[in-house]
Every structure is written in C-alpha cells, then in structure tokens.
Amino acid sequence: MDDTSIIKLYWERDENAVRETAAKYGKLCIKLSENILNNKSDAEECVNDSYLTVWNRIPDERPDYFSAFLCRIVKNLSLKRLEHNTAQKRNPEMLVSLDELQECLPSDNLPEKSFDARLLGKSISDFLRKQKEVDRCIFIRRYWYSDSVKAIAEDLGVKEDRISVTLFRMRKKLKIHLEKEGFCL
Amino acid sequence: MTSDILAEAMDYIDDDLISQAYSYSRGRPKFSKPLAVAALVAVVVVAAVAAIKYSDAFITAPDSGDSSTTAEYFGGFMPDKISDGELEYEGTPFTEKEISTFVEKNKYDLIGAIAAEYGDFESVYKISTSGYSHVNLGETNTLKYDYVDLPVCRDDEIIAKITLFRSDGGLSYTISVRGKAFDKYNSIYQGNLSAELAFFYYGFEELIITPTNHIYRVHGTEETLEIDRSMNYYEKYATEYNTFSYNELTDEKKYITVKPLPEEQINDGSAYTSSDIEEETAEAPETSTVRTVNIYVEDLMSEEIASVEWGSGYDLMLDRPFRVCTEAQKSEMLRFIENMKPTEAAEPVQYYGGGYIVRLVYADGTRASVVLMGGDQVYFETSEGESPIYVDTNGNASALAEYIVSLI
Known part of the structure; x- marks a missing residue:
C-alpha cells in the first residue's frame, strides 16, 4: 500500500492503518530502534509505542514523507528509552557513528551557543543534496539511522571498505562545506 | 561540539532525504543505476577497447570488439524480475574444434600472460577447450552463444579464466586472473566434482547453480543474494552450452596442455605468434x-x-x-x-x-x-x-x- 493510502486510513480512523504501517515499515522501524537500543525487545516496544504516537498525531498531521515522519517518532522514542537504560546497554554503533561525524565539525572549545542545531542540520541537508544519491544514502544510513558499515555494505552488496572510503570522503567534504558555511574556525 | 548537538543537528535533516535513504536501500539501487551510468559503461568500454590498440599493458586480443555486446554479456544492470519463459538464444555456438584451433594458435600468448601474473613459467597449464557460456537471467532468459569461458588449471586448481568471444567476424579474448572469485570457483568445483554445474548471469551477479538447484554466488555471500528461489533455474535453463563439470579438466580430449615459453622470450615480444597481434602492434603509435x-x-x-x-x-x-x-x-x-x-x-x-x-x-x-x-x-x-x-x-x-x- 502506498503512503498516501496509509495516511488516509489514519484519517479515517481505520485500525488497518497500523497494520499496514507495520507491514510496510515494521522491519525498518525495528532495525532503527535496535541500532539505538541494542535490544530487540526494547526496540519492539518502542516501535509499538511509535505506532500509537502516529495514530494520535494523524490526524491532525498529514506528513509529506510518511516514512521519515514515522522514523523520526521511532528514533525519538528510542532515544528516550535509551536515557532510561544503562550506559552499558547502549549500542556502541550509534556512539561510534556520531564520533565519526564529529571530526567534520568545529572544535570542542567553541562555545556551544555558536551552533544552532537547526541551521547546522539544514546545512548538512544542503550538503547532502549536492552529493551523489548513493553517497547521500550511505551517509544518512550511517549517521541518521546509525546502521553499521557492515549492514550498509551487505545491503548494497559492496565491500565494507568501500562504504568506509565513501564515508571518509564525505566527512572530509562535509568539513569543507561547513567551514565555508561558517560553522568552523 | 558535543554528540548531543550533533545528534540534534542530524535530527533536522530534511524528511525527503531520510525517506530517500530508506527507499534507496529497499530498492537496492546498486543494481539499478541510472541510465546515464549505463551510457557511461558503454563509453568506457569503447574507450578502453580503443585504448588497448596502443597499449601492451592490457592483456587482450586485438579487435576486442563490440563494446555493447561485451557490456551486455557481463550482465548489465539488475533486472527487476526473472521471467519464467522459455530459454532464448543469441549468437552462434562455439564448437570445441573452433575453440581448440583458437587456443592452439594463441596458447603461448594466453599462458604467457597468466604465467607472468603468477611468476611461474615452470608449471604446466591446462586450458579447457569445452568451456561454458552463460544464460543471462532477466525479463528474457537468454543463452549468449557468442561468449565462452575457458577455465585454466594449474596443479588441479582453477587459476584463471579466458573469455573468448566473437567480434566483428573474428575472435577476441580477455583473461581473468587472481581475485577471490577463483577461491570461490575452486571451492564450488571441489564441492561438486562430478556435477554438471550451470552458469548464469543475473544482472551483475555470476551465479553457479547445481543440478539440485543450489545457487552459488561467485562474488559475495549467498545469504544476501536476492533472487526468486521458487524457480528451478537448473531444470529450466541448464543446457549443454552453459554447463561445465570439473571432470572435464581431467579428460585430455577437453583441454590443451601448455608450458609457457621462457619469461625473457615473452618480454622481448618474440613469443607473440598471432598474426593479428603482430599486425596490431605494428599499428600502435611508437x-x-x-x-x-x-x-x-x-x-x-x-x-x-x-x-x-x-x-x-x-x-x-x-x-x-x-x-x-x-x-x-x-x-x-x-x-x-x-x-x-x-x-x-x-x-x-x-x-x-x-x-x-x-x-x-x-x-x-x-x-x-x-x-x-x-x-x-x-x-x-x-x-x-x-x-x-x-x-x-x-x-x-x-x-x-x-x-x-x-x-x-
């Protein structure tokens, strides 16, 4: 079922909306949540909570990109759950992916108020739009979905080191981009 | 910059980008690259083929031929689906006599290149003269007669593969050596010594399928191969032309034995006996x-x-x-x-x-x-x-x- 039809079901308060959402995006949501929580049962709970949240938000909302809308909810709920979990339970993959990305950004001694996360996010979006589709998707999968390099490589059917090289190259380019945008020293 | 700010910033990435990344993964676009890339393949092949005419670094026969058919042979982009229709045929089958004549005529060139790669001019090499073609799976399933792969064996191990193909009324070849693919070939052969294995291309993938319809993937792991497994490809599409058994390399009627010429002789060019090569070399800009x-x-x-x-x-x-x-x-x-x-x-x-x-x-x-x-x-x-x-x-x-x- 296409996203528009699923959203229509939500608007009609048809419970099949949740079933169709789970059928189409369930695996992705579980994976995304697992990437953050490193725990399947926690992830499943978060995803179920996410469906409820979507049910409560549509209506009134009518998202243009339903999968992104859903994934944002899953991610936020998973992050909230993460806060309640012990540090030991955190999935290192997520932390590692953020660590990797940090090298693109200004040094720690800059005052944090220098950064507007929304502007920074927009700048990263602008940068990504200038990249090749495959590179862009690899980047987002790694740094938004926190997918492991191995998982991305397997999914795309290429070697892990090819993904690593692509990410390495993109981080360097992103750093240059952010410097030009005035985010870096 | 803290991870928190970074995480927050990443959360502001536009929805369409996030959505696209997911669609991209689901669609496995590595197999559906844009047409522009397809065009680039053709351009590259044309350029590469043109370039070999003045290059002695590329081991291939002269007149390497029609680039579009070369690209097509190697599978091209991943088909959306595999037809269950009848097998179609394209080109003209190679006969064993035709292959034997070609290999006999060019054996020192062929083995010289392979021996140089392995730095082994002492061993005796065996070139299959039966070989196998491939069936390209996709919207139509086509047996490409005009190409045949000839395994090359040394000490009972497949160490190279010569792809012989028709081009502009003549024959050309390329040689594959090294790489993990040969480990995989050997592993598959050793596990299926007497089986008539069937060879396929599925988009980018070279697949080897056993009579029991077990599917091997030459490049990559079988677990991540996405293919409709409900169909018995072997039963439907294995023919005498796209099957090969390791045992054929033990039948002396089906291979030619070659001991390479001494290395020095290859390096000074005197090993090249093909008149085509001599002619082509003469045309190369000095x-x-x-x-x-x-x-x-x-x-x-x-x-x-x-x-x-x-x-x-x-x-x-x-x-x-x-x-x-x-x-x-x-x-x-x-x-x-x-x-x-x-x-x-x-x-x-x-x-x-x-x-x-x-x-x-x-x-x-x-x-x-x-x-x-x-x-x-x-x-x-x-x-x-x-x-x-x-x-x-x-x-x-x-x-x-x-x-x-x-x-x-």
Whole structure:
C-alpha cells in the first residue's frame, strides 16, 4: 500500500492503518530502534509505542514523507528509552557513528551557543543534496539511522571498505562545506 | 561540539532525504543505476577497447570488439524480475574444434600472460577447450552463444579464466586472473566434482547453480543474494552450452596442455605468434607511453585507498574483479604514478566541486594531461584521446585522485 493510502486510513480512523504501517515499515522501524537500543525487545516496544504516537498525531498531521515522519517518532522514542537504560546497554554503533561525524565539525572549545542545531542540520541537508544519491544514502544510513558499515555494505552488496572510503570522503567534504558555511574556525 | 548537538543537528535533516535513504536501500539501487551510468559503461568500454590498440599493458586480443555486446554479456544492470519463459538464444555456438584451433594458435600468448601474473613459467597449464557460456537471467532468459569461458588449471586448481568471444567476424579474448572469485570457483568445483554445474548471469551477479538447484554466488555471500528461489533455474535453463563439470579438466580430449615459453622470450615480444597481434602492434603509435591500466592494486597503495580498484572500465563498472592483472602491470602503473610531475602550469592541481583537475607530465617528457574527476572517474587525456583508468560511481575515484594529488 502506498503512503498516501496509509495516511488516509489514519484519517479515517481505520485500525488497518497500523497494520499496514507495520507491514510496510515494521522491519525498518525495528532495525532503527535496535541500532539505538541494542535490544530487540526494547526496540519492539518502542516501535509499538511509535505506532500509537502516529495514530494520535494523524490526524491532525498529514506528513509529506510518511516514512521519515514515522522514523523520526521511532528514533525519538528510542532515544528516550535509551536515557532510561544503562550506559552499558547502549549500542556502541550509534556512539561510534556520531564520533565519526564529529571530526567534520568545529572544535570542542567553541562555545556551544555558536551552533544552532537547526541551521547546522539544514546545512548538512544542503550538503547532502549536492552529493551523489548513493553517497547521500550511505551517509544518512550511517549517521541518521546509525546502521553499521557492515549492514550498509551487505545491503548494497559492496565491500565494507568501500562504504568506509565513501564515508571518509564525505566527512572530509562535509568539513569543507561547513567551514565555508561558517560553522568552523 | 558535543554528540548531543550533533545528534540534534542530524535530527533536522530534511524528511525527503531520510525517506530517500530508506527507499534507496529497499530498492537496492546498486543494481539499478541510472541510465546515464549505463551510457557511461558503454563509453568506457569503447574507450578502453580503443585504448588497448596502443597499449601492451592490457592483456587482450586485438579487435576486442563490440563494446555493447561485451557490456551486455557481463550482465548489465539488475533486472527487476526473472521471467519464467522459455530459454532464448543469441549468437552462434562455439564448437570445441573452433575453440581448440583458437587456443592452439594463441596458447603461448594466453599462458604467457597468466604465467607472468603468477611468476611461474615452470608449471604446466591446462586450458579447457569445452568451456561454458552463460544464460543471462532477466525479463528474457537468454543463452549468449557468442561468449565462452575457458577455465585454466594449474596443479588441479582453477587459476584463471579466458573469455573468448566473437567480434566483428573474428575472435577476441580477455583473461581473468587472481581475485577471490577463483577461491570461490575452486571451492564450488571441489564441492561438486562430478556435477554438471550451470552458469548464469543475473544482472551483475555470476551465479553457479547445481543440478539440485543450489545457487552459488561467485562474488559475495549467498545469504544476501536476492533472487526468486521458487524457480528451478537448473531444470529450466541448464543446457549443454552453459554447463561445465570439473571432470572435464581431467579428460585430455577437453583441454590443451601448455608450458609457457621462457619469461625473457615473452618480454622481448618474440613469443607473440598471432598474426593479428603482430599486425596490431605494428599499428600502435611508437611514442605512446600512456597505458590503459588494468590493475588490481589492493596491496600496493596506501591504506587509505586500499579498497580502490583499477580497471579498464567495464569490469569496474560492473563491480567485478578485474579480468587482467599482472605483476608487470602493477609495477608499471606504480612507476607511472610515482614519476608523474607537474607541468609548468601555475596551478597544476586545481580543486573544484567535483574533484581535481591535474595536469602532469610523464617522466620521459611525453606530455600527458591527467584529469582526475573525483567521485566518478580518473582518466588520462592525451593527444590521442581519453583513456579511462578508473571509473566508478561509489566514490573510490576520489580516494584515488587524492592519493595521486598527494604524490605531487
């Protein structure tokens, strides 16, 4: 079922909306949540909570990109759950992916108020739009979905080191981009 | 910058980008690259084929032929579905006599190249004269008669493969050596010694299917192969032309034994007996020092670009190990890069949005404009035209470009 039809079901308060959402995006949501929580049962709970949240938000909302809308909810709920979990339970993959990305950004001694996360996010979006589709998707999968390099490589059917090289190259380019945008020293 | 700010910033990435990444993964676009890339494959193949006419670094027969059929043979882009229709046929089947005659005529060229790669001029090599074609699976399932792969064996191990194909009324060939594919071939053969294995291309993938319909994937793991497994491909599409048994390499009627000529004789060119090659060599510009490179250099370069693969074009585009790879070529390319020098131009290296443009002079003074296109391709531009040495769509060209720039 296409996203528009699923959203229509939500608007009609048809419970099949949740079933169709789970059928189409369930695996992705579980994976995304697992990437953050490193725990399947926690992830499943978060995803179920996410469906409820979507049910409560549509209506009134009518998202243009339903999968992104859903994934944002899953991610936020998973992050909230993460806060309640012990540090030991955190999935290192997520932390590692953020660590990797940090090298693109200004040094720690800059005052944090220098950064507007929304502007920074927009700048990263602008940068990504200038990249090749495959590179862009690899980047987002790694740094938004926190997918492991191995998982991305397997999914795309290429070697892990090819993904690593692509990410390495993109981080360097992103750093240059952010410097030009005035985010870096 | 803390991870929290970063995480928050990442959360502001536009919805369509997030959505696209997911769609992209689901659609496995590596197999459905844009048509522009398909066109590029053709361009690259044409250029590579043209380039070999003045290059002795590319091990292939002259008149390597129709680039479009070459690209097509190697599978092309991943089909959306596999038809369950009847097998179709294309081209003219090779007879064993035809293959034997060709191999006999060119055996020292063929084995000389392979022996040079392995640095082994003492062993005796066996070239299959039966070989096998492939059925290309897709919207139509087509047996491509005009191409036949001939395994080459040394000490009971498959160590190379010669692809013989029809082109412009004649025959041409390419050679594949080394690479993990041969480990896989041997493993599959050893596990199915007497079985008539069937050979297929499924988009980029070379598949080997047993009579029990077990599907092996030559490049990659079987677990991640996405293919409709409900169909019995072997039963439906295995023919005498696309099957091969390891036992054929133990039947002396089905192979030709060759002991390579001494290395010195190959290096001085006296080993080349094919009249075609002699004729083609005579036409090659004597002054050309720019080679079309066809090298797999995982262990030669810096760690940073360890994954960079070099190729003549189409193999790379199709994400396969390179068909030709000799130690001599590796040395040649490394020497080539290390000896490159900037021109007198004020800015020999110019960075622009998509990568670098570098203008260099080869060590012997022959001017060569080297254009490095980060992210897409690296190619040499000479007075004779452009010679791609590296093309891909996965960004490795940038790493290669950066490496070359770092040498300047």
